Amino acid sequence: xxxxxxxxxxxxxxxxxxxxxxxxxxxxxxxxxxxxxxxxxxxxxxxxxxxxxxxxxxxxxxxxxxxxxxxxxxxxxxxxxxxxxxxxxxxxxxxxxxxxxxxxxxxxxxxxxxxxxxxxxxxxxxxxxxxxxxxxxxxxxxxxxxxxxxxxxxxxxxxxxxxxxxxxxxxxxxxxxxxxxxxxxxxxxxxxxxxxxxxxxxxxxxxxxxxxxxxxxxxxxxxxxxxxxxxxxxxxxxxxxxxxxxxxxxxxxxxxxxxxxxxxxxxxxxxxxxxxxxxxxxxxxxxxxxxxxxxxxxxxxxxxxxxxxxxxxxxxxxxxxxxxxxxxxxxxxxxxxxxxxxxxxxxxxxxxxxxxxxxxxxxxxxxxxxxxxxxxxxxxxxxxxxxxxxxxxxxxxxxxxxxxxxxxxxxx
Amino acid sequence: xxxxxxxxxxxxxxxxxxxxxxxxxxxxxxxxxxxxxxxxxxxxxxxxxxxxxxxxxxxxxxxxxxxxxxxxxxxxxxxxxxxxxxxxxxxxxxxxxxxxxxxxxxxxxxxxxxxxxxxxxxxxxxxxxxxxxxxxxxxxxxxxxxxxxxxxxxxxxxxxxxxxxxxxxxxxxxxxxxxxxxxxxxxxxxxxxxxxxxxxxxxxxxxxxxxxxxxxxxxxxxxxxxxxxxxxxxxxxxxxxxxxxxxxxxxxxxxxxxxxxxxxxxxxxxxxxxxxxxxxxxxxxxxxxxxxxxxxxxxxxxxxxxxxxxxxxxxxxxxxxxxxxxxxxxxxxxxxxxxxxxxxxxxxxxxxxxxxxxxxxxxxxxxxxxxxxxxxxxxxxxxxxxxxxxxxxxxxxxxxxxxxxxxxxxxx
Numbered sequence: 001x002x003x004x005x006x007x008x009x010x011x012x013x014x015x016x017x018x019x020x021x022x023x024x025x026x027x028x029x030x031x032x033x034x035x036x037x038x039x040x041x042x043x044x045x046x047x048x049x050x051x052x053x054x055x056x057x058x059x060x061x062x063x064x065x066x067x068x069x070x071x072x073x074x075x076x077x078x079x080x081x082x083x084x085x086x087x088x089x090x091x092x093x094x095x096x097x098x099x100x101x102x103x104x105x106x107x108x109x110x111x112x113x114x115x116x117x118x119x120x121x122x123x124x125x126x127x128x129x130x131x132x133x134x135x136x137x138x139x140x141x142x143x144x145x146x147x148x149x150x151x152x153x154x155x156x157x158x159x160x161x162x163x164x165x166x167x168x169x170x171x172x173x174x175x176x177x178x179x180x181x182x183x184x185x186x187x188x189x190x191x192x193x194x195x196x197x198x199x200x201x202x203x204x205x206x207x208x209x210x211x212x213x214x215x216x217x218x219x220x221x222x223x224x225x226x227x228x229x230x231x232x233x234x235x236x237x238x239x240x241x242x243x244x245x246x247x248x249x250x251x252x253x254x255x256x257x258x259x260x261x262x263x264x265x266x267x268x269x270x271x272x273x274x275x276x277x278x279x280x281x282x283x284x285x286x287x288x289x290x291x292x293x294x295x296x297x298x299x300x301x302x303x304x305x306x307x308x309x310x311x312x313x314x315x316x317x318x319x320x321x322x323x324x325x326x327x328x329x330x331x332x333x334x335x336x337x338x339x340x341x342x343x344x345x346x347x348x349x350x351x352x353x354x355x356x357x358x359x360x361x362x363x364x365x366x367x368x369x370x371x372x373x374x375x376x377x378x379x380x381x382x383x384x385x386x387x388x389x390x391x392x393x394x395x396x397x398x399x400x401x402x403x404x405x406x407x408x409x410x411x412x
Numbered sequence: 413x414x415x416x417x418x419x420x421x422x423x424x425x426x427x428x429x430x431x432x433x434x435x436x437x438x439x440x441x442x443x444x445x446x447x448x449x450x451x452x453x454x455x456x457x458x459x460x461x462x463x464x465x466x467x468x469x470x471x472x473x474x475x476x477x478x479x480x481x482x483x484x485x486x487x488x489x490x491x492x493x494x495x496x497x498x499x500x501x502x503x504x505x506x507x508x509x510x511x512x513x514x515x516x517x518x519x520x521x522x523x524x525x526x527x528x529x530x531x532x533x534x535x536x537x538x539x540x541x542x543x544x545x546x547x548x549x550x551x552x553x554x555x556x557x558x559x560x561x562x563x564x565x566x567x568x569x570x571x572x573x574x575x576x577x578x579x580x581x582x583x584x585x586x587x588x589x590x591x592x593x594x595x596x597x598x599x600x601x602x603x604x605x606x607x608x609x610x611x612x613x614x615x616x617x618x619x620x621x622x623x624x625x626x627x628x629x630x631x632x633x634x635x636x637x638x639x640x641x642x643x644x645x646x647x648x649x650x651x652x653x654x655x656x657x658x659x660x661x662x663x664x665x666x667x668x669x670x671x672x673x674x675x676x677x678x679x680x681x682x683x684x685x686x687x688x689x690x691x692x693x694x695x696x697x698x699x700x701x702x703x704x705x706x707x708x709x710x711x712x713x714x715x716x717x718x719x720x721x722x723x724x725x726x727x728x729x730x731x732x733x734x735x736x737x738x739x740x741x742x743x744x745x746x747x748x749x750x751x752x753x754x755x756x757x758x759x760x761x762x763x764x765x766x767x768x769x770x771x772x773x774x775x776x777x778x779x780x781x782x783x784x785x786x787x788x789x790x791x792x793x794x795x796x797x798x799x800x801x802x803x804x805x806x807x808x809x810x811x812x813x814x815x816x817x818x819x820x821x822x823x824x
Contacts, residue, residue: 098785338816359813364823387798401767404780405773406775
């Protein structure tokens with residue numbers, strides 16, 4: 001692994017200088033190579049699936065592992081979308097004259113070497129490689145051992161693209177070992193890796209956060225809230241609250257707790273409960289919620305902390321905005337939280353005071369997403385505060401250096 | 413220490429919401445309190461100085477420790493400058509409509525709790541507290557044990573200012589123990605501290621980087637270069653090269669290695685060596701340098717890595733731009749590097765390809781500084797790439813969250 005790191009560091013220098021055209025050419029050729037390699041990709045993937053079944057992998061994991069025609073086509077499509085995104089590298093911001101006569105600005109530069117640690121989905125290999133490449137970073141990709149053959153087949157396509165564009169082969173390295181210790185080693189390679197991005201379940205992300213000596217861009221939990229304010233519009237509330245919970249259950253930006261202002265509990269909760277009942281969402285509530293919806297289960301203290309990732313929703317009636325903000329900042333995971341209101345001052349306070357990576361007014365938490373935010377693509381969502389917060393796109397994989405233009409200025 | 417962290421976390425929430433007026437009032441009252449407390453500050457400082465002399469502290473350390481009338485006045489002046497800076501918190505950038513009809517932008521928010529670990533200078537207590545306060549962050553200040561009484565006297569003034577502005581007393585906590593273990597404990601308080609800023613000598617910064625489980629904003633070395641290109645103007649070269657080395661010797665942005673294009677060695681090095689000789693700078697050179705300046709010492713491989721912080725300069729003759737960039741990216745510390753040139757294309761390449769926190773054309777490396785860059789004040793200079801790079805001012809002590817404004821939009 002140490003050698004992998006050194007090779008990545010060398011490749012990163014060349015990649016930082018690479019022109020946009022070369023990076024786009026590599027991405028386009030990778031897309032073509034993937035489309036031309038459908039039979040090989042499926043053959044190698046079948047080996048992984050067979051081994052997975054033999055090892056007794058869960059059906060959900062086998063599903064994530066499988067490369068279908070549609071999924072392969074969508075990998076190629078994803079690459080072409082990244083070709084279409086603006087290259088962030090070299091962009092100069094805020095270049096201005098200062099009293100001494102120098103011009104000072106900031107130029108966007110790649111981070112250097114990015115380590116991606118992920119689980120069964122082979123499409124992450126292509127997505128992550130493409131985002132790192134476009135943002136001028138070398139990448140070291142360490143996928144799950146259960147996807148080893150699929151990932152190696154994808155790696156062949158990636159190498160074809162890099163070679164066609166004259167970019168160093170080591171710009172993207174797909175780690176070829178199933179040895180679990182390789183992850184631990186990668187997490188300690190401070191000198192050759194600049195940032196680690198884990199993608200996968202909570203236990204993976206926890207392990208990476210705990211062991212890494214390298215900064216990690218991550219989010220652990222998505223305990224997201226919608227707060228129905230006193231002044232919320234009824235129809236909008238029903239639409240948004242249903243969408244935020246039910247549009248998809250397993251995603252990090254799905255609502256897990258609904259907070260309702262006491263003045264609206266009686267008129268909002270019964271019709272909302274009826275809509276949830278239609279789609280089979282199980283409700284749990286605080287004592288005040290159960291005064292209005294007596295048949296639902298009681299919510300425990302643990303429920304307020306829980307990311308169900310399932311058709312389950314906890315509901316709490318609060319006195320008003322202060323209690324709602326306090327609940328969110330205390331029990332939430334600083335991911336995405338939304339207020340439904342027509343009150344200007346309360347919207348303004350919610351935006352300022354809720355300490356989450358995305359804070360919304362009158363919108364579904366499910367909109368917290370790189371595509372919806374216009375970033376084009378995302379490598380993940382960060383609930384950390386340092387460096388990147390919220391959906392992380394190409395810009396989140398870059399840094400800025402100062403540039404100074406003078407004509408002989410010195411320090412007095 | 414755990415309690416200190418919990419109190420800081422609670423204070424941070426109040427501070428994040430604090431209005432600019434309240435923060436400015438606190439800073440102004442701290443300045444007044446410091447001016448009114450000159451006798452007490454000097455009495456307490458005298459206790460530290462006496463104890464320091466008894467412990468045999470070096471004269472340089474005793475000098476840094478001393479609070480003179482001028483230094484106390486400049487602490488108050490520094491506070492008033494920070495009052496005058498724009499409040500970064502709450503500023504919204506890039507708010508724009510997206511196809512779904514939502515508006516998405518980013519709002520600047522405090523990082524939360526900042527731990528500052530520093531050595532003998534008591535003025536850091538005021539500077540760091542003020543920058544953290546203005547940027548809406550709670551701070552935990554852990555100064556050197558040799559400055560304990562001075563720092564506690566300053567802490568009294570800080571508490572006066574916080575109280576006058578109705579801000580929580582725990583917004584700034586000056587750790588009251590001389591116990592060295594307190595630093596280790598602070599560095600492990602992941603849940604209550606968001607970022608650590610070490611200020612002091614290299615051994616302190618190395619220790620903090622090694623032990624911290626919390627992200628650190630730091631720079632270790634300042635091995636800065638000036639490259640004299642084939643097309644550099646002679647008079648400008650002499651002026652800038654002398655300023656970059658001699659304007660101050662002990663600072664991180666002082667030039668430590670001069671690179672000279674082979675075509676200019678014969679005409680530039682003799683007059684430059686004469687100027688350095690006038691002010692007593694000792695020169696060391698590579699073999700090609702010593703063909704022109706035969707009397708100077710040879711430079712060893714180790715010299716190219718060395719931050720002298722003294723009137724010593726290493727000089728290397730290179731074939732041209734490629735070799736210069738390669739030398740800087742290999743031996744430099746990614747701090748500040750400058751090219752002297754009149755060639756447009758080479759200036760452009762140098763700006764793009766040198767991987768340092770500040771990259772300059774025709775300017776002295778000594779200009780790499782928060783005040784010179786218009787940041788108003790700096791808490792330090794970062795040579796890291798994640799989060800903040802280069803001089804770190806108020807903005808570097810903040811993060812950005814996404815804000816979304818809608819009128820009922822949902823995910824399709």
